[in-house]
Amino acid sequence: MNISENVNISHLTTFKIGGRVKYLFQPQSIDECLEALHIIKNKKLPYFVLGEGSNVLIGSRDYEGAVLSMLGIDHIEMKDSNIKAGSGMINTKLSQYAYDKSIKGFEFMYRMPGSVGGSTLMNARCFGSSMSDVINEVKTINKSLDVQSIPVDEIGFGYKKSLFQNRDHILLEVTFKAEQGNPEEIEMKMRSNEERRLSTHQYDYPSAGCIFKNNYDLGVASGKIIDDLGLKGERIGDAEIYEYHGNFIINNGQASSEDVLQLIQLIQAKAKADKQIDLECEVQFHGQF
Numbered sequence: 001m002n003i004s005e006n007v008n009i010s011h012l013t014t015f016k017i018g019g020r021v022k023y024l025f026q027p028q029s030i031d032e033c034l035e036a037l038h039i040i041k042n043k044k045l046p047y048f049v050l051g052e053g054s055n056v057l058i059g060s061r062d063y064e065g066a067v068l069s070m071l072g073i074d075h076i077e078m079k080d081s082n083i084k085a086g087s088g089m090i091n092t093k094l095s096q097y098a099y100d101k102s103i104k105g106f107e108f109m110y111r112m113p114g115s116v117g118g119s120t121l122m123n124a125r126c127f128g129s130s131m132s133d134v135i136n137e138v139k140t141i142n143k144s145l146d147v148q149s150i151p152v153d154e155i156g157f158g159y160k161k162s163l164f165q166n167r168d169h170i171l172l173e174v175t176f177k178a179e180q181g182n183p184e185e186i187e188m189k190m191r192s193n194e195e196r197r198l199s200t201h202q203y204d205y206p207s208a209g210c211i212f213k214n215n216y217d218l219g220v221a222s223g224k225i226i227d228d229l230g231l232k233g234e235r236i237g238d239a240e241i242y243e244y245h246g247n248f249i250i251n252n253g254q255a256s257s258e259d260v261l262q263l264i265q266l267i268q269a270k271a272k273a274d275k276q277i278d279l280e281c282e283v284q285f286h287g288q289f
């Protein structure tokens, strides 16, 4: 297994922000992941898990613990009416795999950043579909190192919510429902989803996508609330509220976690003062701030 010491992990996030960590474990299989967890447990190290790092803000300070990057666990197979994928499988590759087999329901994942594990934990969603729509079962290992298979109805899925957010589980593998569809319709949806993302300039700068959850009770998206507060273009250090999307903070090059955090706090304070709205972060915080 690949174990590195004293490495900066900013390149493992789409924000390109993050400090040096004491150990970086990059298992290439479930067995290697179990091995890594035994080492971490024996050394009594604090640790956190990373998928594609597309929904995290990692502290820029040194972290005297371990990071477990799951991207090497990216096996995939289709059997009977299921697709089984390792938690490190990238969403776009899963979507392409499903398309190659004429399986519908995975179009929304096309060009949505993230891995199967992180996206399941976040119950990532777009264009009217969520991860929970296509999941049958999730194989995890908990902090006591017990492996479990958890059926979809026991995962407590909701809007951007799952029981895995309590951080007691490491997701190893996800089993998805595989339903035959029309290849032309599948391809059309994938292309149209990609087009919508490109037209809103989502990939032009490093970011973690939407910073805040939407509150559907308000009937207005968080991005629109931030636009209305006149905050677009506001900048702290190299972190900036994105001109194309008020709910994105972009990294103009050298932004630190502190810059982003201050910008988040500024938005929350203004939303509260001007509109009495509490904006809840979607982005997950890890490491040393």
Ligand SMILES: Cc1cc2nc3c(=O)[nH]c(=O)nc-3n(C[C@H](O)[C@H](O)[C@H](O)COP(=O)(O)OP(=O)(O)OC[C@H]3O[C@@H](n4cnc5c(N)ncnc54)[C@H](O)[C@@H]3O)c2cc1C
Residues within 6 Å of the ligand: 014, 048, 049, 050, 051, 052, 053, 054, 055, 056, 070, 087, 112, 113, 114, 115, 116, 117, 118, 119, 120, 121, 122, 123, 124, 125, 126, 169, 170, 171, 172, 202, 203, 207, 208, 209, 210, 284
């Ligand atoms: C340009 C852009 C556009 C985006 N668009 C969308 C969108 O349309 N819809 C949407 O929902 N999200 C969107 N996002 C956010 C992001 O793509 C999703 O939340 C994604 O599912 C996160 O997956 P990840 O593998 O990158 O998770 P990470 O960011 O690596 O991790 C997220 C959380 O999950 C944990 N985690 C990751 N893998 C595991 C694992 N195997 N076991 C246990 N815990 C794990 C991490 O510790 C962290 O707490 C966007 C992000 C970007 C940068």
